[in-house]
Amino acid sequence: MNKDALIVGLALFAMFFGAGNLIFPPYLGMESGDLWPVGLVCFVFFDVVVSCVGVFAINKAGGSILAIQNALGKKAGLALNTAAIFCVGMLIAPPRCAATTFEMGIAPWFGDAIGLLPFSVAFFAVVLLLTMRSTRIIDVVGKVLTPLLVAGIVVMVIAGIACPLGPVGAPETDTVVADGVLAGYQTMDILAVVGFSILVQESVRAAGYRDKRSQMSVTARASLVACVLLAIIYGGLTYLGATSASVVPHNVSQAELITMIVWKLMGEAGVAVLGVVVGLACLTTAIGLCGATADYVERITMRRVSYRAALIAMVVISLLICNLGLTNIIALASPVLSVICPPFMTTVVLLLFRDRIRSTWAFKGAAAAAVAASLVLTLHELSGAFAFVEAAPLYAYGFAWLLPSAIGGVVGALLGRRFDSAASGVSAPKIEQVHN
Structure with missing residues (x-):
């Protein structure tokens, strides 16, 4: 495993790991009880394996844009590519990332003292600053933000393993396998593979790998790093959920559950750590998606629209949508994703x-x-x-x-x-x- 593959793999992990990826596994673990490993395997396959292998498959099949177009035809492929990457890279995921960070990381501490609008302006200013150069995205995310994100999650998981909240009981559902499959599907990470493939491809080339064979070798190892790390982190979070079933009310939402788990394990310090984790998870995902979408626009317009112009437009549109609020963003996103995700x-x-x-x-x-x-x-x-x-x-x-x-x-x-x-x-x- 060389250094370049490791850095790209760490960045790919962080870009895939958004707020939804943080809250789904604990809830799955709570409902699965002592069958949590079964639910975990199903979740990991439909989220992690399909998405990470998808990045490799798309690059192997001709690249993030050509792969889909070669399979479906130029017009149909362009339409599906554009719909997928605009949804996850501008209209839905980045606004949702900012709104989720505000509701889980800022509002619990500051209440109404800091509104969504000023926070979202600051959030997307950071995103814009860190994505102005597309070839630097992987380095910034892989070398700086990912270690901080992983460290925060590891602290929570170790606390839960050292002092479990309670015994792992019987499953509370008869559909553990189906629940794991559905949770993995609902992350919609598969839609991000076009954009992330662009960033991986650009980063590998910028690192000096010119021939197809060496590029695919680094891409394969990077995808493996992301896949293994995601599976390990999901395993720890699912276990935390399994140990919480006897000490938390079962009518809590997915976001409330992870907050309650961390509060019971680590008190206010744990909630602060969770806020940092949520912020980093959302920030790395927003950085990856905004940068990838801007790069995609530059490519399909044959550079008539520059990367920076597209990026500024993506960030401004995401900022405006973000201020609709998390509930409205989720409500608007659901039917759109339901149509686009299956064919993609x-x-x-x-x-x-x-x-x-x-x-x-x-x-x-x-x-x-x-x-x-x-x-x-x-x-x-x-x-x-x-x-x-x-x-x-x-x-x-x-x-x-x-x-x-x-x-x-x-x-x-x-x-x-x-x-x-x-x-x-x-x-x-x-x-x-x-x-x-």
Whole structure:
């Protein structure tokens, strides 16, 4: 493991590890009881493994922009890429990061003395300052902010291991596996892989790796570092939740649970540590996403919009959205993410098998079916107009789009064979005539 791979891996860990990643595992542990390792494995697979391997797969398949476009076609790929990265890099995640930091790290201590507007201005000023040079993002996050973030989490976990809040009891749910899968899915980290792939690619090149083989070697090891570190941290947080079941009320929210755990373990000092952890987790994620989105805009506009101009626009828009408040941001984000995430996740997962999938029709069929299914499901969630979808397999777990997507992929693959063979049959005589 060389130094460059370690730094990139640490930065990738911190960019993936946002506030949602901090609050989901303890709640999963509380509900899973002594089956918390099972829930943890499911959570880690659907969040950590899919996302970290996705970064590697996208870069291997041609890069963060070309990979999706090569699979779905230029227009469809550009549309899906842009929708995903604008959602997580500007419209949803950075505003939510700032609002979450305010509500969990500032408001409990200062109340109304510091409002959301002045805090968000300061938050995004720091983000802007630390992202003005895209090639420096990985260094700043990996070398400086990540060690502080990890240290804060380790302090909380060690306190919980040394003095457990209570015994780990029986599970409080019969759906531990499903809960772990759903929690991993709800982090929506998969949508960030396009933007983070850009930053990883830029950082690896800036470190002096010019040929594809050496770049992929560093990317693979960096993804492994992020994957292992995320899994370890999630394991500690899930264990904290499992030990809290007998001492906290079970009607608490996910954010309230982690706050109560830390309060009982470490008192006011622990809540202060939690505030620092939340702030660093949100800051590193916002830095990564804003920088990646600005880099993406520069690329797709062929540098007609500069990185710095795009970055300033991203930060200003995120600042304005942030002041809608955390509750409103979450309410607005939910239906948007419900439509975008299924086709994007489907495409990224299929890219892992790019060498075995001969036709792009399979990608197109799977993504198109995922879009259609997710639109119907989202409309039903908003209006209740399509009650029949509740009978679909995996509906209760948020994966009712999975079967239609699989069917779409199979149909697309079959159509691809037919049209590809027809095209080759037509083109063969023309080639022969030219040679004759």
